[in-house]
Amino acid sequence: MIKEYKKRIKNHKYVNLDTMHYFLNEIYEFQDSGKITEKQANLLCGELSARFLKEKSKLYEVKTKVYV
Structure with missing residues (x-):
């Protein structure tokens, strides 16, 4: 059961609050x-x-990029 649930968390499209x-x-x-x-x-x-946290760090990277 644990393996299936870990897989479900890993494969979920995105994780927000x-x-x-x-x-x-x-x-x-x-x-x-x-x-x-x-x-x-x-x-x-x-x-x-x-x-x-992985999802949040990706979002933070996108928001903090500086375009010249």
Whole structure:
């Protein structure tokens, strides 16, 4: 289940605050239902955060380029 969810995060078109909120809710629902452990939930949250920061850095690069 963890591998499939990591793949889902990785292959999602983009990750913004709305999609991050959606994914986090799903992760915590899985944890509450006992499908995954707390450690696994933390790892998935880390994957999600890394993807979010990667998207933000791309956006920042585009906004800060200077055109001459």
